Amino acid sequence: MAAEWQGKIRKLDDYRWEIPTSYKEGMRVPGLIYASEAMLRHTLEEKAAEQVANVAFLPGIVGHSLAMPDIHWGYGFPIGGVAATRVRDGVVSPGGVGFDINCGVRLLRTNLTEAEVRPKIEQLVNELYTSIPSGVGSKGKLRVSEKELDEVMVKGSRWAVEKGFGDAEDIVVTEGSGCIKGANPDKVSKKAKQRGIPQLGTLGSGNHFLEVAVVNEIFNNKTAGVMGIQRVGQVVVLIHTGSRGFGHQVCTDYVALLGQAVKKYGINLPDRQLACAPVQSPEGKDYLAAMAGAANYAWTNRQCIAHWTRESFMKVLGKSRKELGLEQVYDVAHNIAKIEEHTVDGRKEELCVHRKGATRAFPAGHPEVPPVYRDIGQPVIIPGDMGRYSYVAVGTETAMKETFGSTCHGAGRMQSRSAAKRSLRGADVLRSLADRGITVKTGSLSSLAEEASEAYKDVSDVIDVTQKAGISLKIMKSVPMGVVKG
């Protein structure tokens, strides 16, 4: 691990830390990290703070180069980074979205209690593992044609619902209705399509998972009630995946292309992975059209997986959909760039908001929050690691003012993958999870060790910071009971 970061950092209050523009020539705005003192100390042991400063170089960036409390060292952007650039004269950076375009989380609620599900959890996890392909290089059972893939790119979640995967109601409670407009399949390479076709409807590997969880604490009964979260002991389902090889290839292609655009437009960057182009340039527009296609692919992917999840529950528990519930609470993207309107220096401004490991957190009353949640704010789904717990929160006005309506996306890694594997064996992790009542099915034991709780920050510490800083408000906490891990 690198020596402690020696840059300038100034404490604003207990949860906000600023990196002034004077730290590094070329920073256009200050950096702002949301963290407790203890968490900050860890952040400074790696290169994440330097990355916050580097992102501040992006032309057209406004406000601050932001980092949520789950910040950790990424490539180019830090994970947990948020950067908003002016659409009229700023840039878009594929590295600010990441390779897994629209990696995100979907939450389903059930009418079931822990007591009803626990006796069948092993069977349920096995069924989910069988019906939803997962693991490195996993191939789906959909097998779409190239023409259908083009439709997926343009329509997003709606494509899946039209094909019979899921409910029309799911779309209403998906961020942006499960579709970014302006996707153009012609801006997506043949290679991306080749990777995308066989992988639609797969969970993937790494930190992606499908989790059957139990509500174990409710912090606000009224707000939770609006989301259909009625009581402790209620079973919920979390689906965490993204755009698979399709998105990875779109990002790969455009990082290379925009690397050239950086020279063409004379942009000064401290890290090549921050490659970018003006939002209004042909290169920038092409990236956004391709990124929209990959984002829509990811929503289709989670939509199909939600459908098979429902089928698996029906099969194992022998109940109808109506009895089970399994309605969607919400679906969020946490690796994405969105064109949104925000207030900058008292004026309305169209911005390109990059969220790299950060979640949109719009407040009550915002027109993009679906009517059902208009009075409580947009639900934010924040998965922790597989051994501990996950949270649901809602967006706030403070987030709108300070973070372009954004909050954290997860626990944030603390330990490298090889360090985790050196100290833990997959089989031991499996046993210790079983001791805590968590059934896990995985194709790879070594990948399980890499994703062990010990490798992550405690998501409660992350939530504590977002809560006290006011950028999202916690509503409920769930603990895992069964996990399918790629």
Add this chain to the structure above:
Amino acid sequence: MEKEFEILEHTADVGIVAYGSDMKMAFANAARGMFSLITEPDDVEETEYRDIELTAPDQESLLVNFLNELIFLFDVENILFKKFNITELSNTSLKARSYGEKVDSKRHELKIGIKAATYHMLKIEKNNGIRVQVLFDI
């Protein structure tokens, strides 16, 4: 035998530092290092090959593009590569023949998926041989 490559630690992702007496060997060792992250190289036979021809604006991009091309082939054709013959390499172009075999789930454990090779911390250093460094998104 001299050290071919070693694993570079990173909080979220993994990198490779590869060595070679010349650039071709360093590129080949970087590819070997990358596939050693995915599976155990000893379990892979050399029954198939794929040819790669690339051009790029500079040598760093060439290395990233070469590795990303191999990731693409692994993702689409499920080929685990083991041996890499870089037949031509300039500052802006590369020709390589890579040998390996299709994944056989009975014999190959796939340890991690690699999304892409990145430009972050990318380095090609020439003194007393070649040292290259690449970080992957996992």
